Amino acid sequence: MVLEVSDLTVGFPSDEGLVRAVRGVSYELRSGEVLGIVGESGSGKSVTSLAVMGLLPGNARVSGSVKFRGQELVGASDAAMTKIRGRRVAMIFQDPMTSLNPVYTIGYQIAETLLAHHDGMSKNAALERAAELLEIVRIPNARGRLSSYPHELSGGMRQRVVIAIAMANDPDVIIADEPTTALDVTVQAQIMDALDTARKATGAAMVLITHDLGVIAGQADRVLVMYAGKLVERGSAEDIFYTPRMPYTLGLLGSLPRLDRASARLTPIPGAPPSVVNMPPGCPFTPRCPLAQPVCDEVEPELAPTTSPDHSAACHFSQELVGREAQDLFETTVSDAHALAQFVRETEDQTS
Numbered sequence: 001m002v003l004e005v006s007d008l009t010v011g012f013p014s015d016e017g018l019v020r021a022v023r024g025v026s027y028e029l030r031s032g033e034v035l036g037i038v039g040e041s042g043s044g045k046s047v048t049s050l051a052v053m054g055l056l057p058g059n060a061r062v063s064g065s066v067k068f069r070g071q072e073l074v075g076a077s078d079a080a081m082t083k084i085r086g087r088r089v090a091m092i093f094q095d096p097m098t099s100l101n102p103v104y105t106i107g108y109q110i111a112e113t114l115l116a117h118h119d120g121m122s123k124n125a126a127l128e129r130a131a132e133l134l135e136i137v138r139i140p141n142a143r144g145r146l147s148s149y150p151h152e153l154s155g156g157m158r159q160r161v162v163i164a165i166a167m168a169n170d171p172d173v174i175i176a177d178e179p180t181t182a183l184d185v186t187v188q189a190q191i192m193d194a195l196d197t198a199r200k201a202t203g204a205a206m207v208l209i210t211h212d213l214g215v216i217a218g219q220a221d222r223v224l225v226m227y228a229g230k231l232v233e234r235g236s237a238e239d240i241f242y243t244p245r246m247p248y249t250l251g252l253l254g255s256l257p258r259l260d261r262a263s264a265r266l267t268p269i270p271g272a273p274p275s276v277v278n279m280p281p282g283c284p285f286t287p288r289c290p291l292a293q294p295v296c297d298e299v300e301p302e303l304a305p306t307t308s309p310d311h312s313a314a315c316h317f318s319q320e321l322v323g324r325e326a327q328d329l330f331e332t333t334v335s336d337a338h339a340l341a342q343f344v345r346e347t348e349d350q351t352s
Helices: 045-053 078-084 106-117 123-136 155-167 185-202 237-242 247-254 294-298 326-351
Strands: 003-013 018-029 034-038 061-068 089-092 173-177 205-210 222-227 230-236
Touching (some): 003 045, 034 045, 045 061, 045 205, 123 155, 155 173, 173 185, 222 247, 230 247
Parallel strands (some): 034 205, 034 222
Antiparallel strands (some): 222 230
16 A cells, blocks of 8 residues: 555644544555545545645644555654655645745746755756656646746646646655636646646556546546545445445535436535534434434444445445435425525515
């Protein structure tokens, strides 16, 4: 295994109490594998990746284990992490405009990444390699773009530059945190193609983090689904897309547009994720779940194998999802939510 995460927990002190952003996350990443991590905003995806990279703020309370090729990263010194970050494990952040320094040229920033980890490399050699990297991620006039500043490039081009920086030192692991955020669909496809090119060029394993299951379709070998800071389903891409065993996963799939069903409408998940401060007992998805029973309010289910040992789900009633569709499962709950919203509007009209 190139990366092993075991019982990773991250909390942040606040005035209301401890924010439990990540709660006992465990996963393994194999060489050359693409692991997708999906979930709504606030589910703990990005915090998990920042904990792996050792980039959390000083007030973060981190426990558990993160091992890169057997080397423990949790609690490692800054000197030890400097040798790994950017060289062995690289990260692509959500917003390329804030990832890139606005006062330095593109060529300088790529060359800086190379020079930081290769003592014998000359500046000219680093710039030459930077041009090659820009060509690999398909930036037109790559050599001419070395003298450009980030604000002179489009959002898609900036993200390609960030991908070039990530692959500069041929890392073993690339963590891509929402790499297609705020990009239109056409550019998203181009960025995913550039990521695939970078992975194949470096031979790196990849952790692909997103809130959109559609982004990882056809990309990921295995998928982890997160909710309220915890893994709620884990399995191969085929397991997650075709035989989900967690209502939340089925809800995410139901919110995706389907070209194979012209008459099908999107089925949203009603409600909102819970606060991760002072969470009540039981399953955190209970208030939004159409399958919820009294046991769900009392006992939070653990990941347990379903029909396959490699496919696990955290649901007391996972077997009841066999053959179910999101529209059938959530339509009653959605209708109730619409009726409640209409009642609130009518009440407000009468009182005004």
